[in-house]
Amino acid sequence: MNRLSWFNVTALTFGFAFLYLPMVILVIYSFNASKLVTVWAGFSTRWYGELLRNDAFLDAAWVTIKVAVVSSTFATVLGTMAAYVLVRGGRFLGRTLFSGMIYAPLVMPEVITGLSLLLLFIGIGLDRGVMTIVLAHTTFSMCYVSVVVSSRLVTFDRSLEEAALDLGCSSFDAFRLVTLPIIAPAVISGWLLAFTLSLDDLVIASFTAGPSATTLPIKIFSAVRLGVSPEINALSTIMIGIVTIGVITAALVTKRNSLRQQQEEQAAARVA
Amino acid sequence: MAETIFAPWDDPTEKPLIRFRNVTKRFGAFTAIDDLTLDIFEREFFALLGPSGCGKTTMMRMLAGFETPSEGTIELAGQDIAAVPPNKRAVNMMFQSYALFPHLSVYDNIAFGLRRDSLPRADIDARVGEMLKLTRLEKFARRKPHQISGGQRQRVALARSLAKAPKLLLLDEPLGALDAKLRQATQFELMDIQEKTGTTFVIVTHDQEEAMTVASRVAVMDEGRVMQVATPERIYEAPESVYVADFIGDVNIVPGTARAVGDGLFQLNWAEDTVPFIAASEGAFSEGQACHLAIRPEKIAISAERPPEAENAVHGKVLDIAYLGNLSTYHVELPGGQVIKAQTANTRRISRRSFTWEDPVWVSWTKTAGVLLDQ
Numbered sequence: 001m002n003r004l005s006w007f008n009v010t011a012l013t014f015g016f017a018f019l020y021l022p023m024v025i026l027v028i029y030s031f032n033a034s035k036l037v038t039v040w041a042g043f044s045t046r047w048y049g050e051l052l053r054n055d056a057f058l059d060a061a062w063v064t065i066k067v068a069v070v071s072s073t074f075a076t077v078l079g080t081m082a083a084y085v086l087v088r089g090g091r092f093l094g095r096t097l098f099s100g101m102i103y104a105p106l107v108m109p110e111v112i113t114g115l116s117l118l119l120l121f122i123g124i125g126l127d128r129g130v131m132t133i134v135l136a137h138t139t140f141s142m143c144y145v146s147v148v149v150s151s152r153l154v155t156f157d158r159s160l161e162e163a164a165l166d167l168g169c170s171s172f173d174a175f176r177l178v179t180l181p182i183i184a185p186a187v188i189s190g191w192l193l194a195f196t197l198s199l200d201d202l203v204i205a206s207f208t209a210g211p212s213a214t215t216l217p218i219k220i221f222s223a224v225r226l227g228v229s230p231e232i233n234a235l236s237t238i239m240i241g242i243v244t245i246g247v248i249t250a251a252l253v254t255k256r257n258s259l260r261q262q263q264e265e266q267a268a269a270r271v272a
Numbered sequence: 273m274a275e276t277i278f279a280p281w282d283d284p285t286e287k288p289l290i291r292f293r294n295v296t297k298r299f300g301a302f303t304a305i306d307d308l309t310l311d312i313f314e315r316e317f318f319a320l321l322g323p324s325g326c327g328k329t330t331m332m333r334m335l336a337g338f339e340t341p342s343e344g345t346i347e348l349a350g351q352d353i354a355a356v357p358p359n360k361r362a363v364n365m366m367f368q369s370y371a372l373f374p375h376l377s378v379y380d381n382i383a384f385g386l387r388r389d390s391l392p393r394a395d396i397d398a399r400v401g402e403m404l405k406l407t408r409l410e411k412f413a414r415r416k417p418h419q420i421s422g423g424q425r426q427r428v429a430l431a432r433s434l435a436k437a438p439k440l441l442l443l444d445e446p447l448g449a450l451d452a453k454l455r456q457a458t459q460f461e462l463m464d465i466q467e468k469t470g471t472t473f474v475i476v477t478h479d480q481e482e483a484m485t486v487a488s489r490v491a492v493m494d495e496g497r498v499m500q501v502a503t504p505e506r507i508y509e510a511p512e513s514v515y516v517a518d519f520i521g522d523v524n525i526v527p528g529t530a531r532a533v534g535d536g537l538f539q540l541n542w543a544e545d546t547v548p549f550i551a552a553s554e555g556a557f558s559e560g561q562a563c564h565l566a567i568r569p570e571k572i573a574i575s576a577e578r579p580p581e582a583e584n585a586v587h588g589k590v591l592d593i594a595y596l597g598n599l600s601t602y603h604v605e606l607p608g609g610q611v612i613k614a615q616t617a618n619t620r621r622i623s624r625r626s627f628t629w630e631d632p633v634w635v636s637w638t639k640t641a642g643v644l645l646d647q
């Protein structure tokens with residue numbers, strides 16, 4: 001066994017401290033009994049109780065969840081379709097352009113995405129609210145879904161779809177009955193990714209939210225400007241929890257299932 | 273009562289089930305199938321034989337509808353099928369990779385095609401049961417493809433492609449994954465199933481023995497062209513080209529020049545200062561035309577003395593002996609360096625070999641033992 005040298009241990013400690021210390025402090029202070037954020041006055045879950053009585057926060061939380069669920073669902077449908085066309089469509093006119101464009105939002109600064117969406121919504125006279133945030137989030141998260149799904153489709157054995165066609169399926173049935181069930185883990189992890197992206201987005205939501213609907217990150221951001229309250233620490237802790245669960249689930253679903261399925265698929269094909 | 277021989281290809285009134293007419297398939301600049309014209313008849317067990325990359329799979333995929341010919345037409349039961357999509361063709365294919373659906377059980381894999389026709393449940397159940405029985409998979413109906421062995425998977429793939437009772441079944445190297453014993457058993461099983469169901473089978477293989485065993489006719493292919501289509505016996509005994517003779521089984525090829533001596537007989541001058549060989553041929557050769565004598569090793573006798581009545585006999589020395597269990601093959605070097613393989617059956621156990629290395633021997637054969645080929 002290769003033992004860790006003192007250098008490795010130090011590097012690891014500093015790295016993790018750098019990443020997680022701020023969050024750990026936040027989580028600890030969310031259980032602070034004192035109203036003063038910087039003074040520790042004993043353990044309490046008081047602020048979690050306060051949070052439940054704060055209607056403004058609860059409203060924002062509800063909007064955030066709604067937006068995340070709806071936009072990630074749309075993004076999954078669109079992203080999966082785009083991935084399918086890109087991987088399976090063969091060569092069609094403008095394929096390179098299309099595949100380049102679908103990944104552009106990945107590298108586009110969020111401020112620009114947000115601004116251009118804002119201009120679009122104003123241009124077509126769409127009132128800003130839940131609807132516009134959903135549209136905006138769908139737009140930027142569908143390319144993430146498409147990346148996840150297309151990387152799965154690349155390794156997907158084409159002859160399975162041909163077998164389905166051969167046995168009398170239409171192309172749509174072949175996709176629905178054969179392709180989709182097999183790539184489902186990738187689609188699910190794409191959905192979870194889109195969900196968490198939507199959940200913690202501040203920049204794009206700020207551009208596209210209106211007075212009628214505010215998401216939690218916006219609410220927290222504006223509240224913090226008036227001073228950090230323990231309530232916000234509590235709220236942030238909950239969000240960290242949700243995002244962590246989402247990310248871990250996505251990772252597990254992808255890793256375990258797609259690994260197992262690929263093994264099954266290989267096994268189902270002939271032994272070479 | 274004379275038994276009728278199954279030979280629809282010899283009957284000019286018979287309508288072929290499949291008709292390739294001048295079919296060419298190109299992938300970009302590469303020609304995978306080159307001007308193919310071929311008829312396949314109902315109830316035939318037709319084998320496509322050729323080296324890897326000669327276009328066998330491409331031909332199958334055109335029949336199944338996954339590729340369209342670049343030129344020419346393919347007819348199925350008298351109809352041009354160019355415009356018919358794969359899901360509307362009465363053709364099923366057993367894929368080279370099996371392509372079993374990994375998320376479905378053996379039962380559901382077999383039922384897959386039947387469900388697309390929205391048959392009543394009871395009918396589907398009955399048909400799947402029949403297929404499971406035919407392929408002896410009853411015990412594995414509930415298993416997933418990854419829970420069964422390679423041989424069983426291959427039978428699931430076969431059952432799935434047979435379930436819809438297609439007019440035409442395409443088998444793309446169906447037995448490639450099996451070991452020799454299982455392979456042979458499955459070949460007979462396939463022939464049995466073909467006979468029972470009356471389906472037309474087109475099988476792709478690169479194993480010549482397999483093609484000879486199962487097929488009513490064999491097409492030998494090379495680089496996108498069909499070199500010869502005939503029954504296994506004719507392919508073996510009357511090849512039309514050196515390529516076909518060489519591809520199927522073991523053969524001696526002796527190059528030389530022809531000289532007609534009348535009565536359908538020709539002399540083959542094969543080396544200087546030697547007695548020419550004599551061979552009967554249906555085809556005609558002009559004086560001095562370059563040609564090849566193709567002769568199977570088992571048609572050549574080997575002896576210590578010159579057989580008195582031999583039509584062709586030549587003296588040489590034993591270069592090498594290959595013992596194959598049931599047979600022994602002697603490599604005999606003739607004057608001028610030509611090596612001839614002669615095969616003898618080992619009919620007796622532990623018999624002393626009559627000849628050994630460096631022994632002078634005579635090899636001999638009759639005038640009809642070999643064929644003269646001009647290409």
Ligand SMILES: Nc1ncnc2c1ncn2[C@@H]1O[C@H](COP(=O)(O)OP(=O)(O)O)[C@@H](O)[C@H]1O
Nearest residue numbers: 299302304322323324325326327328329330331
């Ligand atoms: N989709 C394709 N695109 C380009 N070339 C192809 C394609 N499919 C087959 N080929 C080429 O056509 C030739 C014949 O292939 P194939 O029919 O698969 O041969 P085989 O006789 O081994 O089944 C090969 O050289 C192969 O590279």
Ligand SMILES: [Mg+2]
Nearest residue numbers: 328329330368
């Ligand atoms: Mg092939």
